[in-house]
Each structure stands twice: as C-alpha cells, then as structure tokens.
Amino acid sequence: MIPLAYPILLSALLFTTGVVGVLIRRNAIMMFMCVELMLNAANILFVAFARAFGQLDGQVFVFFSITVAAAEVAVGLALIVTIFRTRHSIEVDDLCELQR
C-alpha cells in the first residue's frame, strides 16, 4: 500500500509544472498541452484516492474527465486552427486586438 502523501506530492508537482508552462510559454498550443498536463495531475489523485478508499467513484470520475478533455481538445484545436487562418500566428502576445 503506497502512502497517500506520494500521489498528492506527485500530483502537486505535475500540476505546478503545468501552471509554469501556461505562464511562461506564449504559444497557444503549448499552453493548451500544459492544461492537459494539469488535468492529468488531477486524474492521478482521483485514481489514487479511489484505491485508498476502495470506492469506484473516483475511477468513474476520471472516465468523465478524460471524455471532457477529449471534447475540450477537439474544440480548442479547432479554435487555434481558425485563429491561425485569420491571424497567421498562434503566439498569444500577437492576439491583442479586438478587431482587425
């Protein structure tokens, strides 16, 4: 049995890495991948707690979380492709005007 402190620490570290990525990268796709990393960190904790308490609800929640992440990626990447078509850049610093 793994102590609960280990997954909590790992999840916190992965989540922080994702936050750092969102903050220091200026590329929309990279920021998006870091958001996925944060979702992943939360999922690890759900599965760890599901095992620690012997309840399946945590795993079911991860199932839903993965599904929502898939939907999010589909729409998000569609938005990025559309932005790239109109602005020819996906650096978020370039996207600072409300109208062209």
Add this chain to the structure above:
Amino acid sequence: MNVETVLFIFVGAVALVAAIAMVVTRNMVHSALFMVVVFLATAVLYLIYQAPLIAMLQITVYAGGIMVLFLFVIMLIGAEKMSHVENLRWQRPLAFGLAAALLIVTVYLASLELRTPAPVEVGPDFGSPEAIGQVLFSQYVLPFEVISILLLVAMVGAVVLTRKEKTR
C-alpha cells in the same frame, strides 16, 4: 518500502521529468512526444492503483487520440518552425515565483489534514470493466448521457469552427 512504492516512485519520477522536459523544450513536436511519455507513465500509475480500464482509456484516448490530434495541428500550421520572441522580460521570474508559492501552499494544505486511511482490501475485479460498467450505468447514468451530448456538441462545434468561410 514494498515493490509497489518503489515502482510508484520510479514511474512518478519518469512522469515528472518528462513533464518538465515538455515545458522547457523549444521544439513543439518534441514537446508533444514528451507529453506522450507523461501520459504513458500515468497509465502505468493507474495500473499500480488497480484501474486497468482507466489505464487503457488513458492510452487509447490521451496518448492515442488527443496527442495525435495535437501533432496533426502542430504540423498542419507549421508551428514547430515558429520563432519565439520574448516580449515581457519580467514575466518568467514572476511565473516561477507564483508557481513555487502555489506548490508550497498546496503541499502545506494537503499535509494539514492528511490521514492515510486504514488499508482497504479490494477484490481482484476492482476497477475491471464490469465493475466500472455497473457503477457507470446505475449510479452515473445521467452524467453518462449528458457526456454523450457534450461530445456531440464538441464534434459539431469543431466542424463548424474549422469550416472554410464561403461568403466574406
């Protein structure tokens, strides 16, 4: 320290190193491949925690579907060759400071209330497709249906968003 814990530490370290490499790598294709490593390591963690169905979903949906979509878009718009210009010099140290503060606060708050519960013995079918299906289609049947609508809306939305505009 038993085998499970050693394996957890090893795989967790792999995931963490790959995540850091993903954030700092300049080339976005390399970043995406490091992300695949993170997802595969996470799948192994799920297996350690007796969640085989979730582990397989992680590999097929995340490492298979989502990352292929990312790689496809990166190569479609040629993002791996884009040059990077740093406009805000003060942003990077501030980001690291804020992230360190977040990490410290999170670990501190988690350690305040952390009581490892008594080890729960679970049967060999814990986390099996049958067990998950039983819970999913009895207790969580309404969220399951709502998720299906969400996926449909996301699919339609992605198609509408990327459609070429004809009249402009």
